[in-house]
Amino acid sequence: MSDPRPPAGGKASLKHDAGSVSEPVVDVSGLPTVVFGTRTTLWLGFVGVIVVEGMMIFLIIVAYLYLGARAKQWPPGAAPALTASAVNTALFALSTVPAVWLKRRAAQADLTAVRRLLCTLSAIAIATIVVSLWGFASLPVRWEANAYASLVWMLLGTHALVLLAAALMVWVLTIVMLTPRVEGRRYMNVYDSGDYWLLAAFLWLATWLVAYVSPRLL
Amino acid sequence: MTAQHNTKTDPPERSDSASETSRHRTLDKTWMDPMRGFGRLMCLDHKMMGRWTMMIAFTFLLLGGVLSILMRLQLAQPEGTLLGPAAYNRTFGVHGTTMMFLFAMPMLFEGFGLYFVPLMIGTRNVAFPRLMTYAFYLYVFGGTIFWIAFLLGYGPDAGWTSYVTLAGRGFSPGRGVDFWAMLILFTEVAAMAMAIDMSVTVLRLRAPGMSLNRMPLFVWAILITALMALFAMMSVALSAELLLMDRTMRTQVFNPAELGDVLLYQHLFWFFGHPEVYMLFLPGVGIASTIVATFSRRSTFGYTALVLSMLATAFIAFGVWAHHMFATGLPQLSLSYFTAASMMIVIPAGVQIFCWLATLWTGRLVLRVPLLWVLGVFFIFVLGGLTGVTLALVPVDWQLTDTYYVVAHFHYVLIGGTVLPIFAAVYYWFPKITGRLLDERAGKWHFWLFFVGFNLTFFPMHLLGLEGMPRRVYTYLPGLGWDGPNVLALSGTLLLAVSFVPFLGNVLWSRKRGEMAGDDPWGAGTLEWATSSPPPACNFYDLPTVSGRDPVWENVPDQPVVAGLHDDAREVLVPHWLDGRPDHVIELPQATIWPFLAAVATAVVLVGLIFSPWVVAVGGVAMIVTFVGWFWPRRAGVERRLARERWEST
Numbered sequence: 001m002s003d004p005r006p007p008a009g010g011k012a013s014l015k016h017d018a019g020s021v022s023e024p025v026v027d028v029s030g031l032p033t034v035v036f037g038t039r040t041t042l043w044l045g046f047v048g049v050i051v052v053e054g055m056m057i058f059l060i061i062v063a064y065l066y067l068g069a070r071a072k073q074w075p076p077g078a079a080p081a082l083t084a085s086a087v088n089t090a091l092f093a094l095s096t097v098p099a100v101w102l103k104r105r106a107a108q109a110d111l112t113a114v115r116r117l118l119c120t121l122s123a124i125a126i127a128t129i130v131v132s133l134w135g136f137a138s139l140p141v142r143w144e145a146n147a148y149a150s151l152v153w154m155l156l157g158t159h160a161l162v163l164l165a166a167a168l169m170v171w172v173l174t175i176v177m178l179t180p181r182v183e184g185r186r187y188m189n190v191y192d193s194g195d196y197w198l199l200a201a202f203l204w205l206a207t208w209l210v211a212y213v214s215p216r217l218l
Numbered sequence: 219m220t221a222q223h224n225t226k227t228d229p230p231e232r233s234d235s236a237s238e239t240s241r242h243r244t245l246d247k248t249w250m251d252p253m254r255g256f257g258r259l260m261c262l263d264h265k266m267m268g269r270w271t272m273m274i275a276f277t278f279l280l281l282g283g284v285l286s287i288l289m290r291l292q293l294a295q296p297e298g299t300l301l302g303p304a305a306y307n308r309t310f311g312v313h314g315t316t317m318m319f320l321f322a323m324p325m326l327f328e329g330f331g332l333y334f335v336p337l338m339i340g341t342r343n344v345a346f347p348r349l350m351t352y353a354f355y356l357y358v359f360g361g362t363i364f365w366i367a368f369l370l371g372y373g374p375d376a377g378w379t380s381y382v383t384l385a386g387r388g389f390s391p392g393r394g395v396d397f398w399a400m401l402i403l404f405t406e407v408a409a410m411a412m413a414i415d416m417s418v419t420v421l422r423l424r425a426p427g428m429s430l431n432r433m434p435l436f437v438w439a440i441l442i443t444a445l446m447a448l449f450a451m452m453s454v455a456l457s458a459e460l461l462l463m464d465r466t467m468r469t470q471v472f473n474p475a476e477l478g479d480v481l482l483y484q485h486l487f488w489f490f491g492h493p494e495v496y497m498l499f500l501p502g503v504g505i506a507s508t509i510v511a512t513f514s515r516r517s518t519f520g521y522t523a524l525v526l527s528m529l530a531t532a533f534i535a536f537g538v539w540a541h542h543m544f545a546t547g548l549p550q551l552s553l554s555y556f557t558a559a560s561m562m563i564v565i566p567a568g569v570q571i572f573c574w575l576a577t578l579w580t581g582r583l584v585l586r587v588p589l590l591w592v593l594g595v596f597f598i599f600v601l602g603g604l605t606g607v608t609l610a611l612v613p614v615d616w617q618l619t620d621t622y623y624v625v626a627h628f629h630y631v632l633i634g635g636t637v638l639p640i641f642a643a644v645y646y647w648f649p650k651i652t653g654r655l656l657d658e659r660a661g662k663w664h665f666w667l668f669f670v671g672f673n674l675t676f677f678p679m680h681l682l683g684l685e686g687m688p689r690r691v692y693t694y695l696p697g698l699g700w701d702g703p704n705v706l707a708l709s710g711t712l713l714l715a716v717s718f719v720p721f722l723g724n725v726l727w728s729r730k731r732g733e734m735a736g737d738d739p740w741g742a743g744t745l746e747w748a749t750s751s752p753p754p755a756c757n758f759y760d761l762p763t764v765s766g767r768d769p770v771w772e773n774v775p776d777q778p779v780v781a782g783l784h785d786d787a788r789e790v791l792v793p794h795w796l797d798g799r800p801d802h803v804i805e806l807p808q809a810t811i812w813p814f815l816a817a818v819a820t821a822v823v824l825v826g827l828i829f830s831p832w833v834v835a836v837g838g839v840a841m842i843v844t845f846v847g848w849f850w851p852r853r854a855g856v857e858r859r860l861a862r863e864r865w866e867s868t
Contacts, residue, residue, distance in 0.1 A: 024776055024777075024778040025778050025779055025780065025781035025782075026426050026763055026778045026779070026780050026781065026800060027781050027782045028780055028781070028782040028783060028791055028800050028803060029781070029782030029783075030782070030864070031782075031791075031800060031801065031802050031803050031864070032802045032803070032864045032865060032866035033802065033803050033804065033805070033862065033863055033864050033865075034863055034864065034865045034866065035801075035802045035866050039792075039794075039801060039802065040792075040802075040804075041345045041346075041418050041422045041423075041792060041804060044345075044417075044418045044421060044422060044795075045345065045346060045349075045414050045415075045418045048413065048414030048417060048418065048448055049414065051448045051449065052410050052414070052448060052451075052452055055448075055449060055452040055453070056452050056455075056456060059452060059453055059456050059486065060456065063456075063460075063471070063482055063486070066479070066482055066485070067471075067477060067478065067479055067482065070479060071477050074477075076477060109865070143463075143467065143468075143469050144467070144468040144469060144470065145470070145476075146470050146476040146477045146478075147469075147470045147471050147472075147473065147476055147477040147478035147479070148477055149470075150460075150463070150464075150469035150470050150471045150478075151471060153469075154460070154463075154469070154471075168842065168845070168846070169849075172846055172849060172850070176850070176851055181856055181857075181860065183851065183856060183859055183860060183863070184860075184863045184865060185804075185805075185859075186851060189849075
């Protein structure tokens with residue numbers, strides 16, 4: 001732990017005649033201001049984001065399956081080429097390692113490791129975006145061809161937006177953490193950015209299975 | 219349990235009143251946002267956002283009301299000539315859209331919810347104030363652009379549901395439906411942002427001691443509504459987005475000729491649309507429960523049953539959407555399931571009504587205007603519920619679908635479950651917002667004119683529906699026997715319009731000259747009444763702790779207050795979400811312009827979706843810039859924050 005921080009004083013306590021107050025008070029002056037994980041408001045807000053973005057991807061997948069169940073042939077033409085998407089799947093799988101590490105190191109205020117891991121994740125983010133663009137370019141049909149094509153573009157486009165948001169978060173935090181006088185709450189942000197990246201990776205897996213793998217299996 | 223009313227905690231006595239005054243000044247300075255000129259755009263105060271949302275939503279109610287008068291005038295006689303078919307289509311489409319998306323949900327969830335939830339749970343702001351401001355401006359921009367487009371002749375002409383194929387390019391050329399879809403994206407993004415904000419606020423910022431089973435019922439209602447919104451809103455946002463892309467980017471999702479499906483639109487729309495009805499009704503349940511308890515002078519009967527019934531309503535609401543689609547040729551098994559599920563929803567609704575009746579029955583009634591409105595809810599909402607049971611039966615629905623019977627049913631449900639609770643809430647909470655009471659006599663005039671006007675307008679529509687008059691027609695032929703009920707409906711609508719005169723006069727007069735309210739004019743038990751009227755910028759100079767469901771009634775005289783937060787920073791306490799045990803402290807952001815700018819950039823993107831991908835690209839870059847500005851750490855105060863940091867080892 002390269003950046004030791006002052007520890008919190010512990011639990012809130014019930015006191016009488018604390019300071020200028022003449023009646024009992026719940027003294028919270030010793031409570032921590034920097035905590036991590038499920039206890040933070042940001043984490044809970046992040047759960048809301050997971051629900052909203054997860055519902056978006058989920059509903060597009062439901063629409064895809066709904067139309068697929070009604071079509072004689074689904075997909076109507078060739079399935080999208082696997083190469084780019086497989087590379088992206090590998091990249092996302094790889095990225096989970098620095099993302100999980102990043103969370104751990106952020107909670108320990110290990111600035112050096114956090115900087116290094118953020119730079120790594122930033123580079124992986126650039127790579128996944130480039131490969132995603134390659135994936136769009138290699139799609140066999142444009143979105144206006146038929147409903148199948150429209151939904152595949154919609155699914156991949158929605159995931160691309162999630163990826164862009166996660167990448168922006170990582171890039172901005174990389175710059176922020178490279179500046180001096182880093183506050184504790186920035187480590188909390190870094191911790192949550194790790195979670196957000198993991199969400200993007202998980203949603204890619206769902207997207208990939210539906211758009212690329214399912215036409216070859218079903 | 220009969221509540222005790224005289225145990226309300228007095229303001230804590232201080233050993234040093236001068237230092238106390240100075241402390242209050244510091245808190246005022248810390249929490250006050252700039253309120254002059256463009257400074258208002260930086261406001262992050264939940265009370266201001268709540269007030270502004272209420273005022274804007276009320277303006278939309280008036281605008282939607284004007285459209286309803288036009289419709290009733292048009293239909294008051296056969297072959298009316300006031301509105302042509304195209305104008306009539308736009309009028310009813312914009313009326314429904316305005317009332318659902320721009321009035322009801324914003325008023326209840328974002329207006330009353332924003333203003334009162336932080337006060338009722340004893341905290342100083344919402345968990346994410348910048349997200350709140352961003353959502354507020356999205357709502358304002360979306361509503362304004364939609365109405366300007368309508369007034370310029372670009373109103374949607376496919377109804378508030380915009381079903382394909384009617385809403386597709388082939389049958390609805392022009393930009394009207396595009397603006398409708400754009401509005402849906404604006405309001406739903408705003409509602410989802412607010413849902414995240416409100417749920418985190420309720421779960422993590424409650425006063426110490428306010429465990430989940432002590433939360434006020436209105437707060438429960440808002441929490442459940444927020445959770446529903448998180449799961450349901452994306453569905454309509456997606457249907458609107460797919461519709462917009464089918465129209466502007468030539469995607470084929472709803473085009474049967476290219477593997478698309480028109481019923482997919484209806485499934486997506488109603489998977490949101492039916493939960494939406496309960497998202498509108500549940501805050502009304504919360505308001506009615508609050509008011510019934512206060513004016514019965516006792517704690518709510520069946521608190522646990524009420525909470526569980528609201529949760530059950532929310533759960534069942536996600537399984538009944540296809541009862542809006544009985545006439546579309548669904549499989550027999552689906553029809554049976556959705557009928558059963560739709561019937562089931564009367565059980566939690568019945569629990570709610572009976573809990574209120576039991577509270578009233580066993581309390582000591584004080585019949586003031588807010589309670590009068592709640593009694594009106596009983597009458598009107600129950601009637602709407604009963605016709606709902608009839609419509610849940612497939613054979614009845616097949617006969618009555620798309621007739622005026624349905625129009626009568628959903629106005630009874632929505633006005634009974636939403637508008638009446640809103641007026642009850644206005645009379646109840648106006649003293650907290652302004653410090654002055656509304657006039658009782660004018661309030662009674664308002665209620666009775668509204669009540670009679672409402673029933674005169676909508677009751678005859680049941681008969682019209684049974685006689686076969688279809689909804690969404692701009693005129694009808696003479697000799698069908700529909701003239702009389704339509705004239706009655708017009709007279710009722712005019713009476714409804716007249717009822718707003720004593721209301722508006724009352725509000726305008728009372729906010730300056732009304733009787734002073736004091737902190738707790740009704741002798742109520744929830745925490746918003748434990749602070750001054752109107753509340754200070756920081757809500758509570760001494761953050762409260764609670765020891766019961768009605769803290770003002772139940773707190774012991776020496777109930778502790780929270781101490782140890784810095785007054786010169788926007789610090790709030792984050793207790794444990796389940797039992798309200800103090801856990802840690804966070805600092806909320808200072809006033810900032812970035813959420814406003816981010817909302818402007820988002821508006822450029824959403825409007826750009828209609829017109830040009832280049833506009834979307836420019837707006838997208840602006841969005842990135844504004845969001846980076848939003849999240850970029852402030853250097854001001856960094857040394858102070860670093861000095862006060864306390865880490866918990868993990």
